Amino acid sequence: xxxxxxxxxxxxxxxxxxxxxxxxxxxxxxxxxxxxxxxxxxxxxxxxxxxxxxxxxxxxxxxxxxxxxxxxxxxxxxxxxxxxxxxxxxxxxxxxxxxxxxxxxxxxxxxxxxxxxxxxxxxxxxxxxxxxxxxxxxxxxxxxxxxxxxxxxxxxxxxxxxxxxxxxxxxxxxxxxxxxxxxxxxxxxxxxxxxxxxxxxxxxxxxxxxxxxxxxxxxxxxxxxxxxxxxxxxxxxxxxxxxxxxxxxxxxxxxxxxxxxxxxxxxxxxxxxxxxxxxxxxxxxxxxxxxxxxxxxxxxxxxxxxxxxxxxxxxxxxxxxxxxxxxxxxxxxxxxxxxxxxxxxxxxxxxxxxxxxxxxxxxxxxxxxxxxxxxxx
Amino acid sequence: xxxxxxxxxxxxxxxxxxxxxxxxxxxxxxxxxxxxxxxxxxxxxxxxxxxxxxxxxxxxxxxxxxxxxxxxxxxxxxxxxxxxxxxxxxxxxxxxxxxxxxxxxxxxxxxxxxxxxxxxxxxxxxxxxxxxxxxxxxxxxxxxxxxxxxxxxxxxxxxxxxxxxxxxxxxxxxxxxxxxxxxxxxxxxxxxxxxxxxxxxxxxxxxxxxxxxxxxxxxxxxxxxxxxxxxxxxxxxxxxxxxxxxxxxxxxxxxxxxxxxxxxxxxxxxxxxxxxxxxxxxxxxxxxxxxxxxxxxxxxxxxxxxxxxxxxx
Ligand SMILES: Nc1ncnc2c1ncn2[C@@H]1O[C@H](COP(=O)(O)OP(=O)(O)OP(=O)(O)O)[C@@H](O)[C@H]1O
Ligand SMILES: [Mg+2]
Numbered sequence: 001x002x003x004x005x006x007x008x009x010x011x012x013x014x015x016x017x018x019x020x021x022x023x024x025x026x027x028x029x030x031x032x033x034x035x036x037x038x039x040x041x042x043x044x045x046x047x048x049x050x051x052x053x054x055x056x057x058x059x060x061x062x063x064x065x066x067x068x069x070x071x072x073x074x075x076x077x078x079x080x081x082x083x084x085x086x087x088x089x090x091x092x093x094x095x096x097x098x099x100x101x102x103x104x105x106x107x108x109x110x111x112x113x114x115x116x117x118x119x120x121x122x123x124x125x126x127x128x129x130x131x132x133x134x135x136x137x138x139x140x141x142x143x144x145x146x147x148x149x150x151x152x153x154x155x156x157x158x159x160x161x162x163x164x165x166x167x168x169x170x171x172x173x174x175x176x177x178x179x180x181x182x183x184x185x186x187x188x189x190x191x192x193x194x195x196x197x198x199x200x201x202x203x204x205x206x207x208x209x210x211x212x213x214x215x216x217x218x219x220x221x222x223x224x225x226x227x228x229x230x231x232x233x234x235x236x237x238x239x240x241x242x243x244x245x246x247x248x249x250x251x252x253x254x255x256x257x258x259x260x261x262x263x264x265x266x267x268x269x270x271x272x273x274x275x276x277x278x279x280x281x282x283x284x285x286x287x288x289x290x291x292x293x294x295x296x297x298x299x300x301x302x303x304x305x306x307x308x309x310x311x312x313x314x315x316x317x318x319x320x321x322x323x324x325x326x327x328x329x330x331x332x333x334x335x336x337x338x339x340x341x342x343x344x345x346x347x348x349x350x351x352x353x354x355x356x357x358x359x360x361x362x363x364x365x366x367x368x369x370x371x372x373x374x375x376x377x
Numbered sequence: 378x379x380x381x382x383x384x385x386x387x388x389x390x391x392x393x394x395x396x397x398x399x400x401x402x403x404x405x406x407x408x409x410x411x412x413x414x415x416x417x418x419x420x421x422x423x424x425x426x427x428x429x430x431x432x433x434x435x436x437x438x439x440x441x442x443x444x445x446x447x448x449x450x451x452x453x454x455x456x457x458x459x460x461x462x463x464x465x466x467x468x469x470x471x472x473x474x475x476x477x478x479x480x481x482x483x484x485x486x487x488x489x490x491x492x493x494x495x496x497x498x499x500x501x502x503x504x505x506x507x508x509x510x511x512x513x514x515x516x517x518x519x520x521x522x523x524x525x526x527x528x529x530x531x532x533x534x535x536x537x538x539x540x541x542x543x544x545x546x547x548x549x550x551x552x553x554x555x556x557x558x559x560x561x562x563x564x565x566x567x568x569x570x571x572x573x574x575x576x577x578x579x580x581x582x583x584x585x586x587x588x589x590x591x592x593x594x595x596x597x598x599x600x601x602x603x604x605x606x607x608x609x610x611x612x613x614x615x616x617x618x619x620x621x622x623x624x625x626x627x628x629x630x631x632x633x634x635x636x637x638x639x640x641x642x643x644x645x646x647x648x649x650x651x652x653x654x655x656x657x658x659x660x661x662x663x664x665x666x667x668x669x670x671x672x673x674x675x676x677x678x679x680x681x682x683x684x685x686x687x688x689x690x
Pocket of ligand 2: 429430469543
């Protein structure tokens, strides 16, 4: 029985590398897509948003209220586009997205402050983009306590209080679950890898078939497993380039904290990349032509982006969607990467998410090798 | 190897009853074929007659629906992997990588077959092609004829024992074709077996043996004289004025199967000598000069094809 041989595998690997090198456009896309996505999603994950449009409804014109409004106006975080609109108008502004915040200063703000009653400032936030709202909200608190503390001198100094002189209530509109900004970049890693890796390998075998080179390949002694692995290996390198690009950008452009072990991220990425490549190869062996292969890849990509917890909070999805999501490698990879980077999880903590990836890889690879037709029948 | 040595007849290809169906259609119908080692075997037949399909079954690219046999001593149904290692198959359509250079293509194939001393083998192959100075050119940029030559070089690189060539000279210029045939004869003299399909009659005549396939059926086989004799075709040639009218008249007559213009003459053929002579007598004109000649291979093949059509109708 003919067995696997390394020289045949290596022949395929080299050939794929040369073809990759020749196909500059595709290669540029594979580097360009992560960069482009980073730029696009970069707005949402800007860790230091500035000049967010805000409206102030100051029912009180007292000195403290004026100080607060002036301070907000002077801060970089906000651009006070409107002042003192009616409540209905404020709602409309939020709804239209003309402002991201409405800061409501109550009627007897100054008086309550002086009485030490910690007046309540209600901040209505458009939290559809929570990544941007989060830091702005903490900025409001900081600004308020700084400027007001400066005004509260002498006998009033006691009013500064342990919790600050003012109580801030945040009313987040439109987004029930606040996804933190840092969720996005690690998630992006999974999305980018799914998108490029599946598509590129889905084309790998159908391209050979469409160009007629498959007939030649099949007439040689090369084994299905050698073709599959030979086509997968070069793209693992590409996958690692993408992972590195995203990690670099995450760290130095978006300042995502990296608590955990980066080596672990790279190790898990290998498994995840292999999952996607195997999926692509399997599509490739099922599809009749390149168009079908791309459609299949897209069919896989959409739930990977929508149901994996990247786009919507996983727990907020209906049960069937969670079930579908659990079958997708991206879902598990997102949890692993977020866990490692943000919470500093180690191997023990990510283990429950690792075995579904391994299982997926085995199943995809088996179907791929089984479906790979060794004849033209 | 053991099986090959055990085969005393020294047949490179020995298959019987090979059949292939696509859906309802029988594309290759119970074909028996024996090819001796070191022989150049010509495989002819009209478009769609099943030549490519048959060759694909020989090298394990298609699974036969029926039949059995050996190729280089290996079972065609079970030992495809062993067969593939010792066969060079040149596909009808160019099937090397257009985005790889000549050298890279040859190098890839050499690696796949684990050719010993690969670099030398690739260089020798390029030199023989006369393409050593263009080895970095992409295969896709070659002209059609050069692609054919590259493909031939590539399927020879692992020194196969059997060459299966599917229309290797389609679109190749006469000089290159002659060189190609010289090389094939040289290789055969060294012991390589070649099964080659072609639509060119002059090439068919250069083969040691021929087989003629039509609609999946093997209609004739043997050496050139055997095939010519087997067809039992009578051919007359006529020269003179008004040949167009004469051709039209002849075609309506019983027993006249083919009327073909060759320059300033007509070839008139039929399988029944009496009927042909009667037909000629019917259109006899003193200005015409009639002469019986040996039937050509092309006349024979066209006659075979018409017979096959009759049988299938
Ligand atoms: N994969 C396939 N599926 C269905 N029918 C096929 C397939 N491959 C070939 N055929 C049919 O089988 C018949 C024989 O085809 P084949 O390619 O063997 O002919 P050929 O003798 O090589 O012709 P040509 O001289 O044009 O190359 C044709 O009618 C063709 O349509
Ligand atoms: Mg053919």
